Amino acid sequence: MKNTTLQMPEELPAGLVVFSADGRAQFGWQNPETGEFFAEVDGACITNAVGAVAWASDRMH
Known part of the structure; x- marks a missing residue:
């Protein structure tokens, strides 16, 4: 039987989703x-x- 381990993705730092007056959203x-x-x-x-x-x-939010 093959030994497999789950690989966790790299943890990303917390950030913001910024909303603009023109309706766009971007990370910032x-x-x-x-x-x-x-x-x-x-x-x-x-x-x-x-x-x-x-x-x-x-x-999760």
């Missing part, structure tokens, strides 16, 4: 000093952000 982070939101994909400031919700890859 918030600067704690300024309150501005930045996109994970390119680090650009999300100037039209209207809100965000916490997201963690290893949790």
Whole structure:
């Protein structure tokens, strides 16, 4: 019998899903000093952000 083990995916850090005034949603982070939101994909400031919700890859919301 073959010995198999389950491989757990790498744990990703918690982040935010940021919502923009134009209806888009993207992964991002918030600067704690300024309150501005930045996109994970390119680090650009999300100037039209209207809100965000916490997201963690290893949790169900």
